[in-house]
Amino acid sequence: MELMPNLMLFLFLFLFLFLSIVSTFSAESDYVRPQPRQTLHFPRNPKSSSQPRQVHISLAGDKHMRITWITNDHSAPSFVEYGTLPGNYTSVSQGESTSYTYILYKSGKIHHTVIGPLEAGTVYYYRCGGEGSEFQLKTPPSQLPITFSVAGDLGQTGWTKSTLDHIDLCKYDVLLLPGDLSYADYLQHRWDTFGELVEPLASTRPWMVTQGNHEKESIILFKSPFDSYDARWKMPFEESGSSSNLYYSFEVAGTHVIMLGSYTDYDESSDQYAWLKADLAKVNKERTPWLVVLFHVPWYNSNKAHQGEGASMMAAMEPLLYAAGADIIISGHVHAYERSKRVYAGKSDPCGAVHITIGDGGNREGLAHKYIAQPEWSVFREASFGHGELKIVNSSNAFWSWHRNDDDEPVKSDQVWITSLAASGCAAEKNHQLKKFT
Numbered sequence: 186m187e188l189m190p191n192l193m194l195f196l197f198l199f200l201f202l203f204l205s206i207v208s209t210f211s212a213e214s215d216y217v218r219p220q221p222r223q224t225l226h227f228p229r230n231p232k233s234s235s236q237p238r239q240v241h242i243s244l245a246g247d248k249h250m251r252i253t254w255i256t257n258d259h260s261a262p263s264f265v266e267y268g269t270l271p272g273n274y275t276s277v278s279q280g281e282s283t284s285y286t287y288i289l290y291k292s293g294k295i296h297h298t299v300i301g302p303l304e305a306g307t308v309y310y311y312r313c314g315g316e317g318s319e320f321q322l323k324t325p326p327s328q329l330p331i332t333f334s335v336a337g338d339l340g341q342t343g344w345t346k347s348t349l350d351h352i353d354l355c356k357y358d359v360l361l362l363p364g365d366l367s368y369a370d371y372l373q374h375r376w377d378t379f380g381e382l383v384e385p386l387a388s389t390r391p392w393m394v395t396q397g398n399h400e401k402e403s404i405i406l407f408k409s410p411f412d413s414y415d416a417r418w419k420m421p422f423e424e425s426g427s428s429s430n431l432y433y434s435f436e437v438a439g440t441h442v443i444m445l446g447s448y449t450d451y452d453e454s455s456d457q458y459a460w461l462k463a464d465l466a467k468v469n470k471e472r473t474p475w476l477v478v479l480f481h482v483p484w485y486n487s488n489k490a491h492q493g494e495g496a497s498m499m500a501a502m503e504p505l506l507y508a509a510g511a512d513i514i515i516s517g518h519v520h521a522y523e524r525s526k527r528v529y530a531g532k533s534d535p536c537g538a539v540h541i542t543i544g545d546g547g548n549r550e551g552l553a554h555k556y557i558a559q560p561e562w563s564v565f566r567e568a569s570f571g572h573g574e575l576k577i578v579n580s581s582n583a584f585w586s587w588h589r590n591d592d593d594e595p596v597k598s599d600q601v602w603i604t605s606l607a608a609s610g611c612a613a614e615k616n617h618q619l620k621k622f623t
């Protein structure tokens with residue numbers, strides 16, 4: 186029995202070395218990356234073991250918000266006190282907690298507590314577990330307009346910090362992240378440093394995320410791929426009728442947002458496909474005229490990096506999303522920015538979706554500079570770090586902009602007005618198409 190920890194350590198080191206070699210090999214294959222910025226180094230956090238760390242919030246069903254935090258003390262309680270005045274907590278909610286081990290690493294106690302019902306567009310002050318600092322959050326509006334901030338493949342480098350600083354300048358309501366969060370890549374303490382890095386933003390506005398390949402941390406016979414991600418970034422999958430944290434949906438201010446998993450089964454016989462079909466059947470374009478979908482691996486990508494990787498998911502799911510009238514489809518993975526025309530089945534189509542690739546949040550792997558010849562559907566592409574902002578103004582019009590991190594200044598480099606499919610008449614035409622899938 187004493188051999189077991191050593192054996193597990195050996196297996197882990199072997200696996201880590203193998204994966205490092207594979208990723209290094211593939212990173213050098215096609216394109217030259219610029220000098221990436223260093224991974225940030227974090228001073229030891231002096232908080233006591235029962236004080237909340239890594240606080241972040243997410244939408245959790247109609248008028249509710251999930252507060253997530255971590256304590257080193259495993260006996261710390263999981264309640265949240267909150268109210269609309271500083272220090273005056275008129276409500277309290279009891280939550281749940283979890284923790285996990287990963288080889289020699291043992292996580293802190295991860296608390297998830299849902300609070301509500303909450304008023305829309307309102308500032309709430311809250312405290313986690315009766316300890317530590319007071320935080321404040323703002324709930325999203327109940328009706329349009331709404332602004333989403335968008336960043337993918339964030340990591341935790343100097344470029345990540347620039348991106349977060351620029352996002353902080355934007356008056357946004359909800360952040361959308363299409364995968365690759367911490368770049369922990371098996372080193373679990375990096376999940377903790379990432380949690381500390383994003384806390385100033387993620388504790389004040391809901392962060393809605395889906396998973397990328399850098400969240401996959403499986404160890405054969407010991408660990409499933411997304412154990413750490415699922416424990417730390419619980420999203421409203423139960424609230425949206427999904428059986429997996431890897432795909433879910435939510436509605437906010439006239440927008441139905443769907444988060445899909447690029448690394449879980451998506452073919453027509455899969456649970457994810459069945460859930461997506463049922464979720465799309467519930468979309469009411471009167472209530473939510475905009476349909477936005479996010480997942481990690483892009484379907485429309487003219488960068489040489491990860492070329493064609495999204496093809497099988499696209500073959501399985503694009504007809505369904507087209508029939509449902511998806512307006513905007515956002516992905517990451519490729520470390521560059523690209524925006525398409527409305528497109529379907531590889532060609533421009535006025536009733537298709539605008540595809541945006543935004544895997545340029547600031548990760549340590551650098552940028553993807555090399556492109557194939559620009560396809561007719563590709564409008565704008567550039568390999569720079571940055572973030573996006575999607576302001577949905579009303580049921581017909583939205584304004585999308587991409588902000589490049591140019592010498593630490595945010596520069597609006599691409600912008601476009603988008604008309605919804607609900608307003609253009611495409612959505613009405615498609616009604617009968619979606620019925621064919623049900």
Ligand SMILES: [Fe+2]
Nearest residue numbers: 365397398518
């Ligand atoms: Fe990725």
